[in-house]
Amino acid sequence: MGVSFQNDTGAVAGSVASPGFEGFEKRLDIEFHIPPIFSDPAGQGLRAIPRTELDQMLRAAECTIVSHMSNAELDSYVLSESSLFVYPHRLVIKTCGTTQLLRAIPILLQVTSRLNLRVSRVKYTRGTFMFPAVQPYPHGSFTEEVRYLEEYFGSLGDGGKAFVMGSKGKFPNWHIYTAADHGATAEPTYTLEMCMTKLDRQAAGNFVKAPGLETGPEMTKVANIDNILPESRICDFAFDPCGYSMNGIEGAAHSTIHVTPEDGLSYASYEAMGYNPRRVDLPMLVERVVASFKPAVLAMSVHVSDANKATHTSGSWDESLCPKGYICDGSSRQELPCGGIVVFHTFKEITFSTVKEVSMFAEPLPLFRGAAGVSKGCKKVAVKKNKVNRG
Known part of the structure; x- marks a missing residue:
């Protein structure tokens, strides 16, 4: 997220000394089975x-709520370290900095057990940390994160699967x-995640706070964020002395932006989940986001939860795309358990200097077309079934 709380030594408050604020978020998306009507009549x-x-x-994840809004479909929370979205049977939480996102899992599962909610699907994603050495347990490495996740979700279906997408040695x-599990799935959900540096x-x-840029709404307007998804209802927040967060909701869909603007360490993220791919044009959405931040480096993930149900309804979300003014320098595609597919591109x-290297770059892989049954540019991570030491 864009929050930049720092003490006089330059270290992120509440953490060990860090060269800067870690913008790359950790993101956890958990879906639950709909319980019997008598368990939850409302x-x-x-x-x-x-x-x-x-x-x-x-608190277990080391963040707090700073703003909240709701509609008939979901509750949206802007956090001190990114965002939380709560649907009736789905929860999405993303946190940045040196937060311990996965530490929230045991508390969440205790609460959902009391509500007779059983987990049906879980997905954890993140980019490559800029400052991995300062990440606390259980985020010290991806292997450590996978082992921790396996303790809670390894018994689902055929067990957890872990992958690292992208080119070795290339950031991010x-x-x-x-x-x-192998239960019935809901309608396919499309998710776009963008990481910009x-x-x-x-x-x-x-x-950065200044006259005319002292509030979230002022930053939203100046950066043209309110025109990215113009029908979206926005809750925005400006941090001291700099940094910005926004959650947008539109029916059952949500979007979110987080910005860390410091020179040399600038980072912005964008997410949109739940939009109808026939109504929201993906290339146009990406172009609008890029226009607001103009990053020199861009990484993008597009995910669909159930490809079998989505093949004929994917619209432009299935197309190979590259924003104007950019060159794709890496593209990966991975099929996931229970029919999910994800593509990951770097631009x-x-x-x-890059114009001279054009011949070295390839077309981004599409989500479906011409790629059925293919996984490219991905490393499968071995998932061990041993229990996690919580110490």
């Missing part, structure tokens, strides 16, 4: 969790852990 599901218990879960890679200095400056801004 259909509230996760939305029935009291605020006190949400706060307890977030995309880390995925996923597990799912080396933001244009003027674009990054829109998220760099076209400059004088």
